[in-house]
Amino acid sequence: RDRNGKVLDGKGDLTSKTPEEGAGRVAPNRKWFGNTHVVQQSKLMKFREEMQKSSGDPYTVLLKRKQVPMGLLNDVTGREEQGTKLGLLANETFEDTFSRRRWRKRPKIASEGIGELAERARETSGRFERELEDAEVDPYAEFKDADREKVFDKGQSKRIWGELHKVLDSSDVILQVIDARDPMGTRCQWLERFVKRECPHKHIVLVLNKVDLVPVSVSAKWLRILSKQFPTVAFHSSITNSYGKGTLINLLRQFAKLHSERKSISCGLVGYPNVGKSSVINTLRGKKVVNVAPVPGETKVWQYITLFRHVFLVDCPGVVHESGANSDADSVLKGVVRVESLGDHAAAYIPAVLERVKEEHLTRTYGISKWKDVDDFLEQLAQKSGKLLRQAEPDVNAVARRVLLDFQRGKLPWFIPPAQTEEDADAGNGDEVSNESDADDASNIAVVPKKQTLKGLKTAPEETENGAESNLVSWEEALEGE
Numbered sequence: 001r002d003r004n005g006k007v008l009d010g011k012g013d014l015t016s017k018t019p020e021e022g023a024g025r026v027a028p029n030r031k032w033f034g035n036t037h038v039v040q041q042s043k044l045m046k047f048r049e050e051m052q053k054s055s056g057d058p059y060t061v062l063l064k065r066k067q068v069p070m071g072l073l074n075d076v077t078g079r080e081e082q083g084t085k086l087g088l089l090a091n092e093t094f095e096d097t098f099s100r101r102r103w104r105k106r107p108k109i110a111s112e113g114i115g116e117l118a119e120r121a122r123e124t125s126g127r128f129e130r131e132l133e134d135a136e137v138d139p140y141a142e143f144k145d146a147d148r149e150k151v152f153d154k155g156q157s158k159r160i161w162g163e164l165h166k167v168l169d170s171s172d173v174i175l176q177v178i179d180a181r182d183p184m185g186t187r188c189q190w191l192e193r194f195v196k197r198e199c200p201h202k203h204i205v206l207v208l209n210k211v212d213l214v215p216v217s218v219s220a221k222w223l224r225i226l227s228k229q230f231p232t233v234a235f236h237s238s239i240t241n242s243y244g245k246g247t248l249i250n251l252l253r254q255f256a257k258l259h260s261e262r263k264s265i266s267c268g269l270v271g272y273p274n275v276g277k278s279s280v281i282n283t284l285r286g287k288k289v290v291n292v293a294p295v296p297g298e299t300k301v302w303q304y305i306t307l308f309r310h311v312f313l314v315d316c317p318g319v320v321h322e323s324g325a326n327s328d329a330d331s332v333l334k335g336v337v338r339v340e341s342l343g344d345h346a347a348a349y350i351p352a353v354l355e356r357v358k359e360e361h362l363t364r365t366y367g368i369s370k371w372k373d374v375d376d377f378l379e380q381l382a383q384k385s386g387k388l389l390r391q392a393e394p395d396v397n398a399v400a401r402r403v404l405l406d407f408q409r410g411k412l413p414w415f416i417p418p419a420q421t422e423e424d425a426d427a428g429n430g431d432e433v434s435n436e437s438d439a440d441d442a443s444n445i446a447v448v449p450k451k452q453t454l455k456g457l458k459t460a461p462e463e464t465e466n467g468a469e470s471n472l473v474s475w476e477e478a479l480e481g482e
Contacts, residue, residue: 173205177277299315
């Protein structure tokens with residue numbers, strides 16, 4: 001057509017499939033129909049191999065995750081290879097179920113007739129009755145179980161779990177606070193697996209709190225072990241004389257720079273009860289902004305605290321997930337249960353305390369040199385401290401509660417030593433901690449965790465089993481000592 005819209009002769013028929021000479025058609029292109037990009041299979045495999053190497057390093061962060069086709073890069077599981085995530089095709093294929101050749105399996109019936117079924121029922125009932133007669137029945141079992149549900153099921157209610165998921169949903173960085181005396185016992189591995197599976201874009205950092213209660217060598221070994229999985233920071237909560245504060249703050253600033261496209265990031269603190277989550281927040285702020293107490297359950301609801309203009313902290317109540325893995329004694333010694341709620345049963349958990357604490361530390365703390373058994377220890381302590389009932393009978397439960405409180409609050413030194421690795425065996429039993437650089441420098445922890453130093457801690461006596469003493473010194477004294 002010309003400028004006036006008239007059809008010109010001899011210019012070709014634009015409606016036919018076979019264009020005539022001079023039609024001026026444009027070759028079709030798939031890019032007309034979307035913003036798709038074609039990647040060769042070799043380049044995709046190479047990129048997947050690089051992604052696997054980077055994902056195995058806990059100190060490597062993937063930037064601009066939304067611009068990467070993660071569905072093509074993630075390794076598929078066995079169920080996904082068989083058809084779907086639910087694994088519906090793992091038992092029966094699609095052809096055997098829905099095609100014309102489908103066939104039904106014969107159901108497995110243990111009994112062919114009604115008589116044989118009745119005989120099997122009588123045998124099962126008789127075997128159950130014999131096992132019930134042989135078992136020792138405790139007449140107070142029902143009351144004990146009911147009492148245990150009230151006392152030992154702390155941190156497992158639906159309300160607490162609701163608060164935890166609120167913190168997880170609103171946090172970009174998850175700080176899991178663990179106790180340096182028992183890191184593996186106060187670590188919630190279910191939470192780590194949940195975040196990796198459901199929220200792979202969130203970052204996990206382990207905060208090894210209360211490092212002043214264990215020897216420096218033990219803290220260094222735990223840092224070496226835990227740093228292989230997640231970034232780990234040694235920390236001591238104190239407003240006036242803290243340790244690791246600058247390291248953790250600089251690490252959070254690095255995460256804020258990684259998410260520079262956002263106005264602010266939120267850092268949620270999660271962990272077991274009584275591990276010091278609220279104390280970490282007060283230490284980072286340098287003043288009291290949340291309530292703290294040496295008893296579990298002080299924090300009831302989640303709460304936001306402003307650390308910087310672009311960094312916020314979220315406090316969370318203590319949560320216990322692996323409740324079946326913890327015995328009653330473990331729940332008491334880890335600080336999950338309040339000592340006041342044990343009532344007259346506090347003396348039943350003293351044997352576990354005597355197993356974990358060395359005899360020399362008990363002697364130095366309470367002034368009791370020798371004892372025959374647990375009852376003798378409690379009676380001597382009651383007479384020495386003046387805890388007596390009528391007719392000069394020792395108040396065993398009162399002194400047992402005192403011992404448990406001292407154990408939870410760190411007055412009795414104890415710790416669980418880490419398993420010896422091949423590196424430790426080659427290096428020997430005496431590990432020396434480097435004091436060459438500033439202890440509060442965050443570059444060692446955030447970038448190269450193996451060069452992390454623990455300067456500023458007085459070296460406790462080297463021990464391999466149970467507790468030892470360790471205190472903090474000021475940075476000026478540490479620098480003058482060099």
